[in-house]
Amino acid sequence: QKEVEQNSGPLSVPEGAIASLNCTYSDRGSQSFFWYRQYSGKSPELIMSIYSNGDKEDGRFTAQLNKASQYVSLLIRDSQPSDSATYLCAVSMTGGGNKLTFGTGTQLKVEL
């Protein structure tokens, strides 16, 4: 079992729709969770961080964390073509300090 799992996609959504990206992780003691966006040929860009159960909203983005289910998700409302990218889920596991374990990423395509 991989430590951090994501569907590789591609996930295709029409412009204006809600895109839902999911991530599961194996270490129950994980404390910190992050979503990064990576455009082709570029470096990852931090979008959201979440540390406690529940929802955290920032503009069009909402991160959701459920530690009991070991599940973290990212919702993108009013998806735009510029949101087309690979979204990486990253987890800081128990005792890992700033060592982030990344999923393989979900490719999102927002279609006109």
Added chain:
Amino acid sequence: KAGVTQTPRYLIKTRGQQVTLSCSPISGHRSVSWYQQTPGQGLQFLFEYFSETQRNKGNFPGRFSGRQFSNSRSEMNVSTLELGDSALYLCASSVSPNTEAFFGQGTRLTVV
């Protein structure tokens, strides 16, 4: 505020050579982590430094090494380069361990 700066941006090296990559973190950030990104393996953790001390090391051979200086700048070195070392090497900085990490533009290393 300047972001994370990595130099050089691109490198071409020959098998057997060694290479040194540099990372200047965001001002005030004391934690620096290094990652290797390849199409096949995704983002993999190399090492993490905080206050000039290596706190974590990933599962890479001893040919990969790093250090951090008193001004928080960091370098990583790869000796006896192999073709498989061709990758995007990313540096991320954060204020301290377990806080949000911000990536630099990366150094794309090609080994021929």
